[in-house]
Amino acid sequence: MWGGRFASGPDAIMEEINASIDVDRHLYRQDIAASKAHAAMLAQQGIITADDAGTIVHGLDTILSEIERGAFDFKRALEDIHMNVEARLAELIGPAAGRLHTARSRNDQVATDFRLWVRDTIDQLDAALAGFQRALAEKALDHAGTVMPGLTHLQTAQPVTFGHHLLAYVEMAARDRGRFADARRRLNECPLGAAALAGTSFPLDRDMTARALGFDRPAANSLDAVSDRDFVLETLAAATLAAVHLSRLAEEIVIWTSPLTGLVRLSDRFTTGSSIMPQKRNPDAAELVRARTGRIAGALSALVMVMKGLPLAYQKDMQEDKEGAMDALAALSLSIAAMTGMVGDMVPDAARMKKAAGAGYATATDLADWLVRTLQMPFRNAHHVTGQIVAEAARQNLPLHRLPLAAMQAVEPKITDDVFAVLAVERSVKSRTSFGGTAPANVRAQARKWLKRLEKGR
Numbered sequence: 001m002w003g004g005r006f007a008s009g010p011d012a013i014m015e016e017i018n019a020s021i022d023v024d025r026h027l028y029r030q031d032i033a034a035s036k037a038h039a040a041m042l043a044q045q046g047i048i049t050a051d052d053a054g055t056i057v058h059g060l061d062t063i064l065s066e067i068e069r070g071a072f073d074f075k076r077a078l079e080d081i082h083m084n085v086e087a088r089l090a091e092l093i094g095p096a097a098g099r100l101h102t103a104r105s106r107n108d109q110v111a112t113d114f115r116l117w118v119r120d121t122i123d124q125l126d127a128a129l130a131g132f133q134r135a136l137a138e139k140a141l142d143h144a145g146t147v148m149p150g151l152t153h154l155q156t157a158q159p160v161t162f163g164h165h166l167l168a169y170v171e172m173a174a175r176d177r178g179r180f181a182d183a184r185r186r187l188n189e190c191p192l193g194a195a196a197l198a199g200t201s202f203p204l205d206r207d208m209t210a211r212a213l214g215f216d217r218p219a220a221n222s223l224d225a226v227s228d229r230d231f232v233l234e235t236l237a238a239a240t241l242a243a244v245h246l247s248r249l250a251e252e253i254v255i256w257t258s259p260l261t262g263l264v265r266l267s268d269r270f271t272t273g274s275s276i277m278p279q280k281r282n283p284d285a286a287e288l289v290r291a292r293t294g295r296i297a298g299a300l301s302a303l304v305m306v307m308k309g310l311p312l313a314y315q316k317d318m319q320e321d322k323e324g325a326m327d328a329l330a331a332l333s334l335s336i337a338a339m340t341g342m343v344g345d346m347v348p349d350a351a352r353m354k355k356a357a358g359a360g361y362a363t364a365t366d367l368a369d370w371l372v373r374t375l376q377m378p379f380r381n382a383h384h385v386t387g388q389i390v391a392e393a394a395r396q397n398l399p400l401h402r403l404p405l406a407a408m409q410a411v412e413p414k415i416t417d418d419v420f421a422v423l424a425v426e427r428s429v430k431s432r433t434s435f436g437g438t439a440p441a442n443v444r445a446q447a448r449k450w451l452k453r454l455e456k457g458r
């Protein structure tokens with residue numbers, strides 16, 4: 001393809017380090033679409049004949065079907081997808097194939113192909129994240145009133161509902177989708193026509209190719225068009241955050257399904273056994289989601305390292321953008337699917353959750369709030385009084401709601417029988433009606449709001 005000034009072929013090691021076909025073969029669909037758009041534009045502009053363009057497009061369609069049938073012979077000696085396709089086109093249609101590369105370079109070609117590929121992948125991830133949100137919101141609606149311990153420092157803090165907890169992840173996934181949408185908006189400019197780096201002397205219609213490929217506009221600076229990989233970095237950054245969120249939920253599932261807490265059960269569908277310990281039911285899928293986050297964050301940091309020292313314009317280093325990104329985005333896609341499956345599969349043990357929610361004096365804040373509201377005590381004093389009552393309950397080895405009124409009155413004589421109403425965990429969650437709070441009525445409304453929104457595809 002470029003052998004004019006070369007007398008002999010490359011060393012085997014040169015070929016080995018140079019070839020990207022094992023990775024960029026996945027861009028075949030985008031590569032062929034971009035070539036078809038380019039050929040049609042060249043013909044419209046009178047740069048090649050309509051006959052040649054027709055032959056080229058027909059040949060490209062043949063290649064597409066060969067690849068999809070598994071009948072295409074990818075050659076490492078031809079380096080990459082662009083040259084593999086073009087060489088096969090020459091075999092199929094003869095000399096007209098040589099006209100396709102007019103006013104084009106592999107530099108603007110690969111930038112275009114990979115943008116298209118990342119854009120398609122973002123669309124798939126968005127749909128998958130919406131499905132994940134739906135599974136969470138449905139489970140949240142089922143468990144809007146299921147009380148569980150809310151933790152800070154992994155210590156019992158205040159009772160919350162399981163539904164409320166799950167909806168927290170719906171919010172995170174919404175931000176993830178927003179970040180992918182932002183990345184998609186910025187990436188949607190077409191590099192095609194920037195050629196190697198400087199543009200071209202041929203009278204291109206770059207708006208036409210941009211439109212044909214679904215881009216919003218052609219990229220405005222040819223140097224930037226061929227050397228920008230922000231779209232990969234931004235997408236990997238969004239993917240990293242999404243993976244971090246999935247990993248946190250995975251970690252919670254590991255904790256919840258451990259017999260040490262026993263708060264949630266996963267079925268046979270999302271657990272595995274042990275080859276030696278017959279009693280085991282391991283949450284391997286959750287653990288692997290947690291672990292794959294490392295690969296995704298790793299791909300981001302690897303590409304940041306690749307890009308940080310590169311002068312304009314295209315450098316071969318940039319060929320390294322694809323393998324990590326493809327691996328990371330595939331890992332994210334599988335992780336979303338696994339988490340969606342686990343969310344649908346998991347069954348909370350409501351009785352255990354309720355018991356755990358009441359342990360650890362989780363309603364102590366409710367007692368303090370009662371003192372503020374009923375006795376007009378300043379919150380700081382109420383906090384101190386409650387602390388003394390909790391200490392007394394601990395001395396007597398009793399939960400708060402079992403501590404005799406007399407013992408409370410020994411600390412604060414004005415406390416009355418009414419206080420017991422706020423010490424039950426259900427009462428506690430029911431009272432948290434502030435916007436965004438854990439009250440079952442709030443959770444039900446939020447879950448319904450999300451389900452309606454998701455139905456509309458947002």
Ligand code: ARG
Nearest residue numbers: 020024080106107110318319
């Ligand atoms: N395989 C190359 C890549 O992925 C395509 C661009 C090659 N350009 C070049 N000037 N050698 O980056």
